[in-house]
Amino acid sequence: MHEVGLIQTVLNEISQVAAQNHITRVTKVRLVIGRLNGALPDVLEFAFSVLTPETMFEGAALEIESVPITLECERCGTQTVTDELAYFCPQCSGRARVAGGRELYIDFFEGDDGKDEREGGNGPEDPAGQ
Numbered sequence: 001m002h003e004v005g006l007i008q009t010v011l012n013e014i015s016q017v018a019a020q021n022h023i024t025r026v027t028k029v030r031l032v033i034g035r036l037n038g039a040l041p042d043v044l045e046f047a048f049s050v051l052t053p054e055t056m057f058e059g060a061a062l063e064i065e066s067v068p069i070t071l072e073c074e075r076c077g078t079q080t081v082t083d084e085l086a087y088f089c090p091q092c093s094g095r096a097r098v099a100g101g102r103e104l105y106i107d108f109f110e111g112d113d114g115k116d117e118r119e120g121g122n123g124p125e126d127p128a129g130q
């Protein structure tokens with residue numbers, strides 16, 4: 001499944017950025033994926049649910065923005081949003097090029113260092129030390 005490898009790559013990339021920013025727990029991930037990548041949102045969500053338990057992504061929400069295919073005519077410049085890839089302009093039958101739908105990137109992710117929002121108990125300093 002194409003989607004599993006895709007999600008694994010995303011998790012690896014976010015893990016690296018998170019480590020650099022002292023983030024130990026990721027709570028939300030948003031991806032932008034063009035239809036031309038052929039990745040199905042349902043399958044991506046399934047892959048995410050399979051790959052994230054017992055990782056820093058456990059329980060995180062996955063949001064997927066699916067970008068439709070946009071064609072732009074090389075002759076008349078008409079832009080057409082479509083669900084199916086075509087090679088000719090519906091206006092003038094000129095040759096169309098793909099102007100959108102190949103996107104594949106991490107829009108953003110949210111996380112924290114796992115230390116905040118802890119009620120009561122220890123103060124800001126940990127007196128026990130090591």
Ligand SMILES: [Zn+2]
Pocket residue numbers: 073074075076077078089090091092093094
């Ligand atoms: Zn045209």
